[in-house]
Amino acid sequence: MKLREVKEILEAEVFVGHDQLDMEVKTAFGADLMSDVLAFAKAGSLLLTGLTNPQVVRTSDVLDIAAIIIVRGKRPLIETILLAEELKIPLLGTRYILFETAGRLYAHGIVGCVERVAEKRDFS
Amino acid sequence: MIYENSFLVEGKTFKNAGHVSSQVKNLLQKMKFSKEVVRRAAIVTYEAEINICSYAERGKIILRVKPEEINIEAIDEGQGIADIELAMEEGYSTATPKIVHMGFGAGMGLANIKRFSDVFRITSEVGKGTHLEMIIRA
Numbered sequence: 001m002k003l004r005e006v007k008e009i010l011e012a013e014v015f016v017g018h019d020q021l022d023m024e025v026k027t028a029f030g031a032d033l034m035s036d037v038l039a040f041a042k043a044g045s046l047l048l049t050g051l052t053n054p055q056v057v058r059t060s061d062v063l064d065i066a067a068i069i070i071v072r073g074k075r076p077l078i079e080t081i082l083l084a085e086e087l088k089i090p091l092l093g094t095r096y097i098l099f100e101t102a103g104r105l106y107a108h109g110i111v112g113c114v115e116r117v118a119e120k121r122d123f124s
Numbered sequence: 125m126i127y128e129n130s131f132l133v134e135g136k137t138f139k140n141a142g143h144v145s146s147q148v149k150n151l152l153q154k155m156k157f158s159k160e161v162v163r164r165a166a167i168v169t170y171e172a173e174i175n176i177c178s179y180a181e182r183g184k185i186i187l188r189v190k191p192e193e194i195n196i197e198a199i200d201e202g203q204g205i206a207d208i209e210l211a212m213e214e215g216y217s218t219a220t221p222k223i224v225h226m227g228f229g230a231g232m233g234l235a236n237i238k239r240f241s242d243v244f245r246i247t248s249e250v251g252k253g254t255h256l257e258m259i260i261r262a
Contacts, residue, residue: 033230
């Protein structure tokens with residue numbers, strides 16, 4: 001699905017990346033804990049999070065996250081927006097809570113970047 | 125050795141947290157390492173950098189690149205770690221509310237570094253600082 005459709009499904013506001021809405025996304029990961037994002041999220045996924053500070057963008061850059069969706073109607077900090085612009089990572093915001101955001105995307109075919117963690121975790 | 129560089133990291137502040145990791149990632153991308161190798165190197169550098177920003181007074185990250193492996197050292201001056209075995213356990217943390225507020229301090233950092241590295245060494249002296257060495261094989 002294109003990021004443009006994600007925006008429509010979530011009635012999202014685009015803070016950064018108006019020119020990147022034709023990007024294709026297939027998977028997502030949701031967490032507020034950046035250490036968990038680092039441990040589990042895969043490159044090319046959407047990141048759904050309630051965290052609004054610049055570390056969300058740094059973490060996304062390190063992992064090659066496709067785009068960031070800030071949930072629960074939170075506004076990103078200005079430093080967060082500036083860093084997302086600098087690193088060219090689309091940053092969107094939705095008023096849906098994390099559960100609803102994930103559910104709505106899942107219903108439209110976006111799946112988790114990992115379904116569940118293995119008993120013995122593969123960190124490759 | 126095809127490349128060596130050292131980057132300073134400011135301690136006890138998140139102002140520039142992750143800046144060194146972004147630079148390391150860009151350098152390795154330009155050197156044409158595989159996406160997977162760049163990603164693993166970037167993750168371990170980032171976790172190490174976040175640790176310095178969280179706990180140390182100051183630190184540096186040294187990047188040494190050879191065609192067959194990437195060696196990353198994170199050396200800090202700071203409080204050090206009293207019980208390394210305990211600190212390596214997932215979920216063990218001494219994080220302050222400020223660190224948690226930034227999305228870290230869940231006790232995953234060192235465990236993540238170990239898992240994403242091919243070789244991981246850690247030494248620490250209480251009151252002096254901590255030394256991490258990570259090797260990622262290309």
